Structure formats: structure tokens, C-alpha cells
Amino acid sequence: MNIEEQFNLIAKEYDCNRRKFIPCFDDYYENSTKFILSSIKKPKSVLDLGAGTGLLSYYWYVQCSSAEYVLVDIADEMLGYIEKKIFRIKQRST
Numbered sequence: 001m002n003i004e005e006q007f008n009l010i011a012k013e014y015d016c017n018r019r020k021f022i023p024c025f026d027d028y029y030e031n032s033t034k035f036i037l038s039s040i041k042k043p044k045s046v047l048d049l050g051a052g053t054g055l056l057s058y059y060w061y062v063q064c065s066s067a068e069y070v071l072v073d074i075a076d077e078m079l080g081y082i083e084k085k086i087f088r089i090k091q092r093s094t
Contacts, residue, residue, distance in 0.1 A: 007075035033059040054082025
């Protein structure tokens with residue numbers, strides 16, 4: 001089994017498992033996003049290489065929804081989850 005197949009197999013549980021094993025999971029992503037955005041102008045575009053389920057891009061999108069996002073990952077199943085997250089954000093704001 002190659003790396004793409006392995007990540008595709010765990011895509012559904014990936015975010016949930018990371019929250020279990022990384023202390024202060026949400027704080028890490030929220031604070032790193034705030035720190036970076038405090039040092040730069042709001043981006044017009046964001047390129048996320050190795051995006052996985054789009055965890056970091058999700059936090060960026062919350063702060064910079066007008067930017068154009070390009071997410072790349074070897075595992076297509078992983079990328080499917082960012083679309084669900086962004087759709088939930090768009091639903092809340094309408």
C-alpha cells in the first residue's frame with residue numbers, strides 16, 4: 001500500500017484523531033493564523049501544499065474568506081473534507 005492509499009483510508013478520522021493527540025489543537029491553529037495575519041496584508045490568494053483535510057486553510061478561510069484558495073494533496077479523499085468545512089461556514093454566514 002502506498003502513502004496515497006494510506007491517507008485516503010484514514011481521511012474520515014484524520015481530524016478527529018489529531019484533536020485527540022495534539023494538546024490545544026484549536027488554539028494552535030487559531031493562534032498561528034492570527035499571528036501570521038497580524039504580520040501581513042490579507043492575502044488575495046493562498047496556496048496550501050500538503051493540505052490534507054484543509055485544517056490550516058479552514059482557519060485562514062474564517063479570517064480571509066475573500067481570498068482564492070488552492071489546496072493540493074496527494075490523497076484526494078483528504079481534500080474532500082475541506083469542501084464540507086467551507087460549505088458549513090458559508091451556510092452559517094447566509
